[in-house]
Amino acid sequence: MPLLEVENVxxxxxxxGGPAVRAVDDVSFSIEAxxxxxxxxxxxxxxxxxxxIVLGLERPDSGRVVxxxxxxxxxxxxxxxxxxxxxxAVFQEPYESLNPRMKVESIVGxxxxxxxRTLSKAARRDRVVAxxxxxxxxxxxxxxxxxxxxxxxxxxxxxxxxxxxxxxxIVLDEPTSSLDLTVRATILTLLKELxxxxxxxxxxxxxxxxxxxxxxxxxGVMYLGRFVERGPTEEIIDDPRHPYSVALLSSxxxxxxxxxxxxxxxxxxxxxxxxxxxxCPLVGRCPVQVDECATRPVPMTSIxxxxxxxxxxxxxxxxxxxxxxxxx
Amino acid sequence: xxxxxxxxxxxxxxxxQTAQGTVRAVNGxxxxxxxxxxxxxxxxxxxxxxxxxxxIAGLTQPPGHIDGGRVEFDGRELTxxxxxxxxxILGNEIGFISQSPFGALNPILSIERQFRxxxxxxxxxxxxxxxxxxxxxxxxxxxxxxxxxxxxxxHQLSGGMAQRxxxxxxxxxxxxxxxxxxxxxxxxxxxxRQILDLITGLIAESNxxxxxxxxxxxxxxxxxxxxxxxxxxxxxxxxxxxQVFRTPQHPYTQALLAAVPKVGGEIRGLQGGLPDLINxxxxxxxxxxxxxxxxxxxxxxxPMVRAGQGRRTACHHAAGEVAGYAAAxx
Ligand SMILES: Nc1ncnc2c1ncn2[C@@H]1O[C@H](COP(=O)(O)OP(=O)(O)O)[C@@H](O)[C@H]1O
Ligand SMILES: Nc1ncnc2c1ncn2[C@@H]1O[C@H](COP(=O)(O)OP(=O)(O)O)[C@@H](O)[C@H]1O
Ligand code: SF4
Ligand code: SF4
Ligand SMILES: [Mg+2]
Ligand SMILES: [Mg+2]
Numbered sequence: 001m002p003l004l005e006v007e008n009v010x011x012x013x014x015x016x017g018g019p020a021v022r023a024v025d026d027v028s029f030s031i032e033a034x035x036x037x038x039x040x041x042x043x044x045x046x047x048x049x050x051x052x053i054v055l056g057l058e059r060p061d062s063g064r065v066v067x068x069x070x071x072x073x074x075x076x077x078x079x080x081x082x083x084x085x086x087x088x089a090v091f092q093e094p095y096e097s098l099n100p101r102m103k104v105e106s107i108v109g110x111x112x113x114x115x116x117r118t119l120s121k122a123a124r125r126d127r128v129v130a131x132x133x134x135x136x137x138x139x140x141x142x143x144x145x146x147x148x149x150x151x152x153x154x155x156x157x158x159x160x161x162x163x164x165x166x167x168x169x170i171v172l173d174e175p176t177s178s179l180d181l182t183v184r185a186t187i188l189t190l191l192k193e194l195x196x197x198x199x200x201x202x203x204x205x206x207x208x209x210x211x212x213x214x215x216x217x218x219x220g221v222m223y224l225g226r227f228v229e230r231g232p233t234e235e236i237i238d239d240p241r242h243p244y245s246v247a248l249l250s251s252x253x254x255x256x257x258x259x260x261x262x263x264x265x266x267x268x269x270x271x272x273x274x275x276x277x278x279x280c281p282l283v284g285r286c287p288v289q290v291d292e293c294a295t296r297p298v299p300m301t302s303i304x305x306x307x308x309x310x311x312x313x314x315x316x317x318x319x320x321x322x323x324x325x326x327x328x
Numbered sequence: 329x330x331x332x333x334x335x336x337x338x339x340x341x342x343x344x345q346t347a348q349g350t351v352r353a354v355n356g357x358x359x360x361x362x363x364x365x366x367x368x369x370x371x372x373x374x375x376x377x378x379x380x381x382x383x384i385a386g387l388t389q390p391p392g393h394i395d396g397g398r399v400e401f402d403g404r405e406l407t408x409x410x411x412x413x414x415x416x417i418l419g420n421e422i423g424f425i426s427q428s429p430f431g432a433l434n435p436i437l438s439i440e441r442q443f444r445x446x447x448x449x450x451x452x453x454x455x456x457x458x459x460x461x462x463x464x465x466x467x468x469x470x471x472x473x474x475x476x477x478x479x480x481x482x483h484q485l486s487g488g489m490a491q492r493x494x495x496x497x498x499x500x501x502x503x504x505x506x507x508x509x510x511x512x513x514x515x516x517x518x519x520x521r522q523i524l525d526l527i528t529g530l531i532a533e534s535n536x537x538x539x540x541x542x543x544x545x546x547x548x549x550x551x552x553x554x555x556x557x558x559x560x561x562x563x564x565x566x567x568x569x570x571q572v573f574r575t576p577q578h579p580y581t582q583a584l585l586a587a588v589p590k591v592g593g594e595i596r597g598l599q600g601g602l603p604d605l606i607n608x609x610x611x612x613x614x615x616x617x618x619x620x621x622x623x624x625x626x627x628x629x630x631p632m633v634r635a636g637q638g639r640r641t642a643c644h645h646a647a648g649e650v651a652g653y654a655a656a657x658x
Contacts, residue, residue: 042516042517042518043516150601152601180372180373180543181543181545181584181587181588182372182583182584182587182597182598183597183598184587184597185586185587185588185589185595185596185597185598186597186598186599187597188589188595188597189594189595189596189597207516207517210588210589210590211589213589213591214589214595215589247518248517248518251517251518251520251521252517252546253517253521253544253546253547253549253550253551254546254549254550255545255546255548255549255573255585255588255590256549256573257549257550257569257570257573257574258570259549259550260550263521263522263525265518265521265522266518268472269486269488269489270486
């Protein structure tokens with residue numbers, strides 16, 4: 001049984017009296033314990049909203065989030081709170097997610113204070129030190145403020161805080177995007193070590209494809225709140241089928257000189273997030289669209305035993321027709 | 329026809345006065361950008377990339393100060409030109425593109441007004457002519473409905489559109505040299521690719537050149553001809569992209585490349601951070617993080633020296649042309 005199952009989740013936002021934004025539109029996926037699922041897609045495609053729904057920070061309009069066999073969306077706030085100790089998060093901007101006026105000891109120990117009130121101060125400090133050591137920081141920084149630390153150390157602090165409740169699943173929303181490459185590598189290797197050591201399950205969000213390949217087992221590609229393709233990471237990166245995945249992945253730049261892939265761009269810019277599409281949301285930008293695409297709903301359909309895509313021109317089997325017919 | 333437009337930077341030094349002391353942001357950087365070159369500048373954040381670029385363009389502002397060095401463009405020394413002289417060159421022969429398009433655009437002037445100001449700064453043109461020129465420039469950067477953009481304001485544009493407008497403005501006078509500071513960092517990859525294809529297309533068409541600061545090694549690998557690696561305000565390695573990426577000689581460059589995930593490979597990070605730029609080390613600035621450091625490294629700063637055909641490295645124990653790194657990697 002998967003550790004996390006997200007089923008047909010929908011979330012709309014309405015700003016003022018304006019039209020609604022479908023931030024997440026009928027998204028489903030699951031993650032097996034100990035594995036890493038990545039969400040990729042351009043900014044505004046709904047990745048963080050999915051993450052916040054999984055964390056219980058946002059309530060979906062409809063759909064279910066089943067964690068460890070229990071439907072989080074049906075739980076009372078009190079039960080949900082208890083459950084949340086096994087489900088934590090690390091966010092993109094280390095500094096912004098750390099209170100600058102709190103010392104390291106209080107920052108890392110804060111979740112313990114909330115979830116385990118019986119713990120003595122000394123026992124709490126021991127747990128904080130153990131957690132800091134897990135992430136390669138020592139007890140020496142207990143009394144420092146986050147502002148005194150480098151970006152890499154701040155992100156380690158965020159990880160120490162996420163680890164302290166011994167969670168089973170950690171949501172990683174672009175945890176290394178604001179870090180220098182060499183620092184990013186230290187954080188990624190740390191996260192991988194921790195995953196092995198504690199059998200952690202990750203929901204990972206990133207826009208760096210090389211990192212995604214290094215880091216994750218499965219990947220979902222999002223466009224305008226919808227999943228357009230989902231499957232094993234390597235297959236998605238090496239052989240994307242959905243026209244949006246093809247465009248996205250052909251835009252990523254290899255760090256090997258002389259390996260430039262031909263661009264397979266979409267036409268025009270992304271539509272406003274309030275646009276409603278009766279058919280496929282890629283209509284108007286897709287290089288292989290047909291008339292039907294504008295009117296016929298395109299649900300995620302399985303194309304191989306491990307992969308699904310939401311496109312009427314991607315058929316089950318190994319060779320999607322759009323790969324041959326796309327203008328180059 | 330404008331002249332050749334070679335950029336030559338020699339021993340550039342920039343510092344910032346702060347309450348804690350003088351921050352030595354750029355410490356003797358030198359390089360040449362020849363027509364046709366696209367030079368990528370990479371290095372950890374805070375290593376002086378932006379300060380270098382701004383100094384070249386004469387945009388250094390207090391508390392920043394140019395302490396020394398020469399910047400020569402197209403045979404003229406820019407550092408001695410004064411404000412008026414520089415203004416004639418910037419925007420005309422040299423185009424500048426910054427990271428944030430919304431920082432570069434004026435929020436209260438229409439895009440058309442801003443275009444007109446940019447055009448009239450360097451040539452005589454009527455309002456009608458300016459509009460024609462602007463429409464063409466916007467079409468050239470791939471904007472389909474340029475009239476609507478021209479009549480609107482910055483806040484009505486998406487990030488990708490705004491950066492295209494900035495590029496259209498920066499290149500409206502066909503500059504010989506483009507200075508770009510992380511021009512696509514804030515954008516999604518699909519837009520990044522369109523914009524880089526566009527700028528490098530403009531350059532390749534007429535043997536112009538570009539200096540581009542980026543932290544994305546993919547941008548360097550795919551769009552640059554040469555690369556300059558900076559560390560703590562110094563240039564530590566320079567060469568063609570092939571040379572530097574395939575056989576990096578400086579230990580910092582090696583660490584940088586080892587941090588990039590490769591198919592089926594492991595990655596290695598780098599502990600520690602930049603040295604104190606106020607009490608700048610007298611030896612090699614990388615010594616406290618370098619696995620190859622010896623006594624001489626701490627005592628004497630290694631100068632940038634020729635290290636093969638068209639390449640330079642600043643390291644007492646630099647890896648040889650083919651030896652070392654490539655072998656260690658496999
Ligand atoms: N709290 C909110 N109120 C209104 N709109 C929101 C809110 N959060 C997200 N959105 C909108 O939902 C869409 C998806 O946002 P997000 O999940 O942050 O995307 P991503 O993480 O992929 O960049 C965007 O159009 C965004 O503007
Ligand atoms: N306005 C400023 N005041 C004080 N220090 C500054 C200022 N601007 C830059 N610096 C310092 O100069 C150094 C180089 O900065 P910068 O050129 O912006 O680095 P990069 O672009 O490589 O990230 C940094 O250490 C930074 O702290
Ligand atoms: S359903 Fe039609 S428009 Fe949508 S991605 Fe497939 S071919 Fe393109
Ligand atoms: S000079 Fe010494 S410390 Fe500096 S990079 Fe070379 S080996 Fe390392
Ligand atoms: Mg997000
Ligand atoms: Mg900078």
